[in-house]
Amino acid sequence: MSVDIRIAGARESTKQLDSEEISSLVTPGDVITTDTGFMRGHGTYMEDDQLKASVAGVVERVNKLICVKPLKTRYNGEVGDVVIGRILEVGQRRWKVDTHSKLDSVLMLSSVNLPGGELILLELLLLLDNVTQAEVQSVFADGSLSLHTRSxxxxxxxxxxxxxxxxxxxxxxxxxxxxxxxxxxxxxxxNGYIWICPTGNEMEDKTGGYEQNLEPVQRADREVISRLRNCVLALAEHKMMLYDTSVLYTYEASLKFPNI
Known part of the structure; x- marks a missing residue:
């Protein structure tokens, strides 16, 4: 009978934890919970036996771990993420890339799919201020990212x-x-960088973008790109999540407004 009592007490304690209301949107200093049974995650701190938010954002709970995901933050990379970056520096065997993270990312020459497998000069492959798309290959101990473009x-x-x-x-x-x-x-x-362009041609798809069609973009395509950009900015202004469906629905809803 004593075992049944302990089990019943554990279930009652779990119900109390689940029934406790935790605010989903918090600002710095807000009390997230007063229960000491939760673990402190990123964006939180303990004060007077209370778990408080250190940043403005949304509370996320995984089992007993509570963290706050900031609404505005630098990019914290994870392996496998698709990122868009701008070349900041051309080195001897690597490029430094701005990926909106706390530290500059690194794209090594050995991590690049060279056109035709040829060894060419770094300056000819990616120039300063060029925009590139890549995937996060690994995360260094200091938080900087190693990228690759092998596909x-x-x-x-x-x-x-x-x-x-x-x-x-x-x-x-x-x-x-x-x-x-x-x-x-x-x-x-x-990483928060979005690229909008005319639908790519076959030459760019086969060479990873290193051979490009630089013909002038047609006016109709430019209007579509501009409308898509405005739709993305409108969604971001209202703090709406960005993915293919939300962008497409917003674009279709905007068609009733004529181009100016």
Missing amino acids: LKYGKLGQGVVVHLSPSLIKRRKTHFHSLPCGASIILGN
Whole structure:
């Protein structure tokens, strides 16, 4: 009977933890919970036996671990993430890339799929201020990222528009590459950088973007890209999560408004 009493007491304690109301949106200094049975995660701190938020964001709970995901933050990379970056420096055997993280990311020459397998000069492959898409290969001890572009779906980006947003607005999906039926393609980088461009041609797809079509973009395509950019900014302004469906629905809803 004593075992049954202990089990009943444990169940009652679990019900109390589950029934406790935890605010989903907090600001610095807000009390998240007064229960000492929870573990402190990122974005929280303990004060007077109370778990409080140290940043403004959304409370996330995994079992007994509580953390706060900031609404505005630098990108914290994870292996396998799709990122869009801008070349900051061309070194002897690597590039430094801005990926909206706390430290500059590194793209090594050995991690690049060279066109035709040829060894060419770094200066000719990726120039300063070029925009590239890559995947996070590993995370160093200091938090900086090592990137790679070994697949042909990654590489140098040609003609298009980059939109800089908070990485917290990008919804994680199985794929972040989307060819929309409106005639444009969009890449939703996990680091908050979004690339919008005309639907790519066969030459760029086969060479990872290192051979590009630099013909002038047609006016109709430019209008579609501009409308998509405005839709993305509108969603971000209202703190809506960005993924292919939300962007496409917003684009379709905007068609009733004429181009100015």
